[in-house]
Amino acid sequence: MMSADPLKPNPDVLLELVRMKMPFGKYKDRLLCDLPVSYLEWFQQKGFPKGKLGELLQTLYVIKLNGLEYLLKPLR
Template identity: 50%
Template structure:
């Protein structure tokens, strides 16, 4: 993964949930880990985080 891809992912806005409207880089690590474990239906945001 290159720098541009990482920046794009980090600046992706969370489209739903408790942190809706916030960029991924600002989300608590614990939430991102929970989100990854939860196994939500595959979505673009899920694929980016994982």
């Protein structure tokens, strides 16, 4: 769900990034926010999963690519 103001991150999405664990693959059971950029870049090239997980991973990719991890720190 998008935030009312497109310039402000949706707090619910940010909370999911620090609480949800990767459900499969090399980094199974690791918190999404702890996934390395290289893994997110791999998804960027190969295609993100469909649905909610894909949206979260794309959001995390943008956060990490732009040096915005500080948005997640207070939520941990």
